[in-house]
Amino acid sequence: MRIFRVASVSPRISPSSQNVSSNIAGALQEHINSPSPKSGKKIHANIIKSGFIPNLNISIKLLILHLKCGSLSYARLVFDELPKPTLSAYNYMISGYLKHGFVKECLLLVQRMAYSGEKADGYTLSMVLKASSTKLASTMTILQRSLCRLVHARIIKCDVELDDVLITALVDAYVKTGKLECARTVFETMKDENVVCSTSMISGYMNQGFVEDAEEIFNATRVKDIVVYNAMVEGFSRSAETAKRGVEMYISLQRVGFHPNISSFASVIGACSVLTAHEVGQQVHAQVVKSGVYTHIKMGSSLLDMYAKCGGIDDARRVFDQMGEKNVFSWTSMIDGYGKNGNPEEALKLFARMKEFDIQPNDVTFLGALSACSHSGLVDKGYEIFESMQRDYSMKPKMEHYACMVDLMGRAGDLRKALEFVRAMPERPNSDVWAALLSSCRVHGDVDLASIAANELFKLNADKRPGAYIALSNVLASAGKWENVSEIRQVMKARKIPKTIGRSWIGAENAQ
Template identity: 35%
Template sequence: MQVIMSSSLHSLPWSAQTLVSNFNSPLELKQAHAHLIKTNTPLSLIPPSRIASVCALSHLDFSYAHRLLAHFHQRQIVVWNSCLKTLAESDSPFDAILLFRRLREFDVVPDSFTCAFVLKACTALLDDKNGKIIHGVVKKFGFQWNMVLQNMILNLYGLCGEMSTARLVFDKMPQRDVVSWNVMITHLVKSGDFEGAYGFFSRMPERNVRSWTMMISACVHCGKPKEGVQLFLEMEKIGVQVNEVTVVAVLSACADLGALELGMRIHEYSKRSGFGGNVRVLNTLIDMYVKCGCLEEARRVFEEMEKRTIVSWSAMIQGLAIHGHAQEALRVFSMMIEMGVMPNGVTFIGLLHACSHMGLVDEGRRFFSCMTRDYGIIPEIEHYGCMVDLYSRAGLLQEAHEFIMNMPKKPNGVVWGALLGGCKVHKNIELAEEATRHLAELDPLNDGYYIVLSNIYAEAERWEDASRVRKLMKNRGVKKKPGCSSIMVDGVIHEFVAGDDSHSQANEISDMWEKLLDYMKLKGYKPDTSVVLLDVEEKEKEKFLYGHSEKLALCFGLINTPPGSVIRIMKNLRVCEDCHAAFKLISAIVNREIVVRDRNRFHCFKDGACSCQDFW
């Protein structure tokens, strides 16, 4: 047949051959059709897919194409499917839906491919209305056993936020594969239903690497990095081969948790598995090392990268900033600009953090100005928050307040919270009260703001006002978050809360503290009881001080780690002034480097000094 068609085509004049094979409009198609009729040449010379493509979007021309294609031996739906696929993948996927409607008007019977292409268009448009119509067609024509279609329908409902419908479809599916389960888990995670997603994951009859990776990522995004690490260890134990996406997910969990040992092991695995050149993996490694307090390793990864993205540069700048290396952060930025890499908003957040943490007010002002002037970056609320933090830390509280009043965006809780933090450091009660009034509206359940105001009153010995704030917290159901510190030893995370005496080594921890205290007092240490903002006796205040969670974690680390090794502690709140002073002395007494990550930044205590230079 192909030989006959080819010879028939070549018997036509060249102009006619071009017209028959390369028409670009319905008019040219009709001209080619007429020429074939006049010359008694077979209609089969006209490419059927071209007939469909030029006539698909016009009702009158579609009717003509439908009649014309009836003369071909090929099933019409096969021809139209090719056109549907092209339209579904085009910049105008709705055209595929319009074409499908015409096919139904002319009673062209769809097949499973027809449904798949139209579902693809609905997915691109997030069009669940037409998706439901296709769902009905799938049922009507008996395509329920087609797993690809069923999974596409599940995915469409999930993308459109119709999780109850997706669950119903899932429950009624005559059969399911691992993709079906993965689709449900993906959309439950995206909708914020972590427990529901974990329930599906637990019931899966079969899991693949995607299933495990999604659940680890979900743990990280939902603030459950410990559970994410446990899942990875379980995955590793049963021999599931991880990929680059898994590595990124578990490294993110390690970063949040401060699990340096596991993070380093994953780093080595990445090198062996050929992921060492993956930019996303390397960027996550930088972030992991930074957040685990291992700045030198982060630097090494950064310097060895063959290709760096703006994410790489921004992560390094931010890492240097929170570790107290402001000047180096600014040098890295200059190097980045010299290499022609354009900064983004995240880059400037890192730079402003660097200036804020080291009191570089003039530099911070300059960076904030040049964001828009030189790089066309419109400041977001985070940038305004950084500037308020910069002014507030530096004691320029009136300037910070004026900056807030002149913001083009409505200040959020972070902005007013930055001012409140500065008010505590610089003991400005009036502005603290104003900041708290705004915070009570913007973030009424955040315990930190009430505590700061209460502490400001207590420092001024305004005990009645402090008590009033505590009573207000109680009436509003706001509970104070207890100080909690964690330390990882031999792959196990040990957590301590303030005043904790439940640990199996509690007695040894207490003895270690008493020994350290004797040495510290010989070096002039005096407990800074001003940070205990309770109206109690001095001895009672000292007792509270000695039970701070980071002190317990430090003593535990000294008992259970080799001499000379670095001790790394993670704390959920800000390190207090007394713990800061004590840790500086202890670092010199025990000749150990002590790295503490608190809520705001890193403190690297070494030889009696801290990397923050006492500005935090």
């Protein structure tokens, strides 16, 4: 569909024609600059009706106008009418697709640009890098997955200047695709310090557990901002070994003059959850209230999850009830919190109330509800919830849900029924499912079923489940079959399977 014809060669243009073009271009620019550019579309309609042939300048402005209005289809029509799209036209259209999440269309246009002979500049390549690190569909091609390295090769081959925008995009793309060594190589080529690149490197290292490398980058960054501090707090907060340092980093960012923002609070609250540091969490809670971001749904969800994991279920419920807005994560955290803190009845009440508020549960919500049924011995209720996943919500149960159902039946003593359930599964049971059955057999002392579950478990991953050997050994020991116990111990010794050492942690800072 042709919407107008762009003049590819300018014939003799009368002064009046020049004035018309100048007026149209000026009017379009005013609409582009305004906060509500949609009214500028009327100019495009008048151009079409009048038969006026716009020049390249007007066409580019029309393209920008439609992109700013979010009308990608109209923008593409304008683009396709250009006799020979310029580099700026390509860049505007590619940027528009990327901004609105149309990654495939963005990359196809880049491909067309390459075939046309138009040379990409640094801005074009930075957008391709952003596209390469975007979460694409599972059907993403090998070419798309290797875009980062292809773009880097193009930069070197064509001697494209590595400005701040391009080098930041290149480092970020390498980090997001997990190529930290390549990212570090590019990072080291920077002439001037770039805190954005530093933050990207820190996040990449923290995501893969390279805490020392992240600290090295952080310490070498002379001019720090709140974002780079937040990256450190978030990274430290992910494991019990470093969570305390996350709290310390949170304190440090305030000592140097930064005020915590939502990301800071969410990360340090996560650290309190890992550490089960109830008192520290309360102090952070007080800061959140004073900061004015308390009403933010992310804050409420983080706080109630932290209190639930610290055993302060009443505090969690107070936060939950005070939240002006709740989402599925808020409800799920509260349900899971009740289940893990010995109040499965309240967890199931909340699960039922979700329907009243039109909140659709997700797979984690169902896990919390099934776990509550398991701890309450409500087998029939568990079946009802499990079947409602597909019947009412069209959700396919995952292995975790099947394992939870096996645990539910096993706790209730229905071991044969649990085995039938496992064998009737539409997919091959994984190790978690068999481990749940073996655990129930240990509780009820069923040697025969324990042997079946253990054998299936060993077939899947014999060397990664030391607990399975111990569980089977305990079942046999309870039945007085000491010869079999000895055989299992010998197998563990021959396969160099260590016995996991149990540990308990208590807070002893104020101990006398």
